[in-house]
Amino acid sequence: MINVKKLRCEYMENPIGIDVQNPRISWQIQSDVRSWLQAAYQIQVFTESDLKGLIWDSGKVESDQSIHVELNELAVKSSQRYYYQVRVWDQQDGASEWSESAFWEMGLLAASDWKAEWISAPLAQFPTESEISPLLRRKFIISKPIKSARIYATSLGLYELELNGHRVGDRYFTPGWTSYKHRLQYQTYDVTDLLAAGDNAVGALLGNGWYKGNLAWQDQSNIWGNRTALLMQLNIQYVDGHEDIITTDSQWTVSSSPILMSELYHGETYDARLEKANWSTAAYDAQDWVAAEIIEHSKAILVAQENEPVRKIEELQPIELIITPAEETVIDFGQNLVGWVRFTIQGSAGQEVTIQHAEVLDQAGNFYTANLRKAKQAILYSLKGEGQETYEPHFSFQGFRYVKLVGFGENIQLENFIAVVLHTDMESTGSFQCSDPLINQLQHNILWGQKGNFLDVPTDCPQRDERLGWTGDAQMFIRTSTQLMNVAPFFTKWLRDLAADQLESGGVPFVIPHVLDEENHSSAAWGDAAVICPWTVYLAYGDTRILEQQYTSMKAWVEYMRAQGDNEYLWNTRFHFGDWLGLDSKPGDYIGATDRDFIATAFYAYSTSLLAKAANILHKNEDYLLYSNLHAKILEAFQQEFVTPSGRLSVNTQTSTLLALMFELVEGTAKERTVKKLLQLLEESKHHLTTGFVGTPYLNLVLSQTGNTEAAYKLLFQTDYPSWLYQVTKGATTIWEHWDGIKEDGSFWSEDMNSFNHYAYGAIGDWLYRYVAGLDTDEAAPGYKHIYIKPHPGPGLDWAALDLESMYGLIHTEWRRVDGAAAMEVRITLPANTTASVHLPDALLDKLFESGATLEKTTGVSTIEQLETGVSLTLGSGKYSFTYALAKEVV
Structure with a gap:
């Protein structure tokens, strides 16, 4: 069948x-x-x-x-x-x-398809410095039966639409954050069922969002413009074949909303007494509203929504009501999350309540907000006073586990407070579990770090006055992210913005979309997101188009690096973040001890090698030869500059050895000595990491690649500082920015840069999936068309299991020790139209069975080979269950 x-x-x-x-x-x-x-x-x-x-x-x-x-x-x-x-x-x-x-x-494929005009609240009533969110509306008549109706909408700022009193769609923070000068997304809504015969009304609520609101730590605002505006058209197809188009135009009117202030960082101020009941219905009397102003703005930059929208994904109930030592009322939701709180309250008209948001409690158990810096993360709500009322924000999101309640009185009912989790609605595709509960919590934290920071762009943190699309963080984590969710549309959209914001020189801004100063661009390992991210999407999803789409950008970044300095094969100029937050940094410095020229040239070599591969895949033969040759010369220059004649690295840090090995910059004797040096450095640190953002993603990968998986397991299972599990033992529910964000005594690392939801170090997930569970891709048949399955059981685990919903279907790999750890069971599921190369560790052919039968009687196995390390098989699609007694001495 x-x-x-x-x-x-x-x-x-x-x-x-x-x-x-x-x-x-x-x-x-x-x-x-x-x-x-x-x-x-x-x-x-x-x-x-x-x-x-x-x-x-x-x-x-x-x-x-x-x-x-x-x-x-x-x-x-x-x-x-x-x-x-x-x-x-x-x-x-x-x-x-x-x-x-x-x-x-x-959708609408040409600018000429847009019949609507841009409209904005009039400056006389809404000056540019006004914080009030405007309401816009228009009435129209439908006189015959409808076949279908679509709204196409976008805005300068953020928008919410209503039609005949109903919210249109389930998307939030539309139209999303893009490089607004070059690209602005629009959304399409099927509103057929919301229209009625006779009088109808459509309305919109506008917010500052990323376009006009406060961004970054420099108190910037109005980066792309100082007026919010709406562009919308409703295309109605009638049963008789005729069409009507209702557009934003001079017939729209404007009034103020109850939102007195709404900022992404600071929260929302809402006065329910100012609500205009039924304002988006045809029966509403809007004669005191003022005419909207038509403004000029490009329609040529409009593109259809490219990634999945932000939606409400789940809801969490509070787990505890706390009265802190400072006698403040605090609710604990048990999980550091991103979204907002929906609350229900009853009180008198004008009563003011405030909800503040925080990630952690301090050493004494008090509500802690110092790490938010200038971000206020506060909701101020004034009651209408007409019975029970429920509220949730519109244009602001918060990063929090705890909320402090002010003005709610003493009789707090926890059921009146719900945490609503919001993020880009990516399909959940992967899960990992194992026999160790601490590792399972680490996996939970990795997943929740992705949930919290993949809100329309890959942010570095979701709570303080930053929340920017840092390129380095994205490229460090992207491989892990592909194994948890389908992130292809998410990164397709973000990479188009990277290309749009890329400098004419090929330089890549530190953050995408680019909102920092002009000189904030082109650090090694950060700018390399231009090459590493599209390559990773290609590997994970078999998506050649993303290489085609990004090829010019990828090439421009490599050429930018090539043009730096007086030697085109070394990169030894400009500012670099280096091994950011490396533990071998000098006191008071954020940049690790690894030489930054070493890091820059290493990434220059790596990105050039990936560009050559992309050129080969895209049949750009001249470029393939050009960049293959360039890569060879960078390797030669690197070895002359950073490898001694006897094969030693001139830079001796954990990160330097990792980059040299991961990017294949050393070979022969130099590679052997580099592996030994890495193991020596781990020994000197009592088998703890000293790496920062650049080195950490590769640490366990390199150890396993060089045959030192036991050392990788030893690192993984450390529970004291610094380690991945140290955070878990401290109650973390997401990944921290700093290894010691909370110190052993409960004090904090710092106030200025201490996020407790910062996914970069969650890149350890890549090793859990590719080595512990053993699932990997094949460059020659990407997207899991051909699959590698090579589990690496190690000390400390009795079993591990991974599910991945690939483009072809479900892949399952699971191993467990049985019979008192004397035998192994390996279960594998492969989707139709795929094949897999499988390695069963420590297996002997004469002791190997599949579903109780010998391999000779097993269908689906096309090649069988006994190796020193186990048995190698080639499998077709289907479900398999292998069992075998572990070889004491594999021959």
């Missing part, structure tokens, strides 16, 4: 409002037959939901491709919905049934 399922267009199921001119189709195949491989496929595209109006047919295409199949010959039209179905053939020419149909819908 062959079943084609989970049809997707541009990674999404039934998306509406996309503007990709050549959409790509992906599907999964379900089969109970082992080693099932696709031999051919057929795609049909229709204009009608009943699969009439066939407009494109691929015919039977001889190919095993089942992801990212481009519909190159299909000419798409604005606002058109397309229905499609897929069927496939196996290697024996057996055909599946047609899949259930799916669809995608195009």
Whole structure:
């Protein structure tokens, strides 16, 4: 039985409002037959939901491709919905049934499709310094039956829409944060069911957001503009074939809202007495509202929403009500999270209440906000006084575990407070578990660090006056992120902004979107996000288009590094963050001891090697030869500069050895000596890390790659400072910015830079998944088309299991010690249309069984080889259960 399922267009199921001119189709195949491989496929595209109006047919295409199949010959039209179905053939020419149909819908593909005008609140009533969020509305009439209706909307600032008294959609912080001078997203909403015959009304609420609001620690505001504005049009298709378009224009009117202030960092001030009941309904009397102003702003920069939107993902109940030693009333939600608190209250009109947000309590158990710096993270609410009222913010998010209540009285009911978790609504794709509860908590913390910091852009922290898209943090964590969620659309969008903000010289700003000073750009390991991030998306999702899309940016970054200094094969100029927050830093310094020229040249070599690989994949043969040659010369220069004739590194830190080994900068005797040096440095530190942001992601990976997995396990299981589990023993529920954010005595590292939700060190997850669980990709067949499974059981764990929902389907790998640790059980699930190279550690062929049978009687196994380290197999798709007695001496 062959079943084609989970049809997707541009990674999404039934998306509406996309503007990709050549959409790509992906599907999964379900089969109970082992080693099932696709031999051919057929795609049909229709204009009608009943699969009439066939407009494109691929015919039977001889190919095993089942992801990212481009519909190159299909000419798409604005606002058109397309229905499609897929069927496939196996290697024996057996055909599946047609899949259930799916669809995608195009958005507005040209600036000329926009009939709306930009409108803003009039300056006379809303001067640029006003903090009040404006309301905008318009009435219109529908006089005949509707077939369908779509709203296309965007804003300068943030917006929320209402139609006939109902909130439109479930997206938050729209239109998202992009490089606003170059790119501005719009969203598409199906509002067919919200319209009514006769009088209707549409309205919008605007907020400052990233566009106009306070950003970074320099009290910046109005970075892209000083007025919020709305662009919206409602396209209505009638049953009789006619169309109406309701647009933002001079017919809209404006009034003030109850939001007196709303800032991303500082929170929201809301006076419920100023609410205008039913303001977005046709019956509302708006005669005292003033006319909106039409303003000039480009429509040429508009692009359809590229990543999944921010949504409410889950809700958490409080776990405790605390009266602190300072006699403050505090609620503990038990989890450091990002979002806001929805609360219900009853009181008198004008009563003021305040909710403040914090990540931790201090040494004495008091509410602690010093690490927020200038961010206030406070909600100020004035009651309407008409019975029970419920409130949650609109245009501000907070990073917190604890909230302090002021003005709520003494009779606090915990059920009246709910923490709402918000982040980009990425598909959850991966999970890891093992026999050790501390490691499981570490995995929990890694996941929640990603949840909290993947809110439209990959932020460095979600609570203080920063929350910026630091490039270094993103490239350090991206591989881990791909194993937890489908982040391909998320990074596709962010990397387009990186390319948009890239300097003419090829330099890359420290943060994307770029909001810092002009000179804040192009640090090694930070700017390399331009190359490492698209390469990682390619590996994890088999997405060649992201390499095509980002190739110019990737090449520009490598050429930027090449142009620095007086030697084109070394990078020894400019400011660099170095091994940021390395524990071998000088007192009072944030930059680790590893020579920054060493780090810069190492990343120069690595990014150049990846660029050459990308050029080869994209059949850019001249560039492939050019950058392969450049990489060879950088290697030669690196070895002359940083490796002595006897094979020693001239820079002796944990991070220097890690980069030299991870990026394959040394070979032969020099590699052997570098491995020994790394182990020596670990011995000297009593087997603790001294690495910062640059070295830490590679530490355990390099140890395992060089045959020192036991040393990697020893590092992992350290529980004293500095270690990953030290944070866990201190009650962390997310990853910290500093190894000792909270010290042994309960005091804090510092006030100025001490986030307790900072995902970079969560990159240890990459090693847990690729080595402990043993799941890895193949560069030659990326996206888990061909899979490597090579578990590395180590001391301290009895079992480990990993699930990953790849583009092809579920991959499961699990190992556990059985029979008193004398034997091993390894379970593997591979999706249809994939193969895997599997290594069973410490296995002997004559003691190896699959589902109780010898391998000779097992289907799905195509090659078998006894190695010194175990048994090597090639498997086709299906479920497998291997058991074997551990070899005391593998031959």
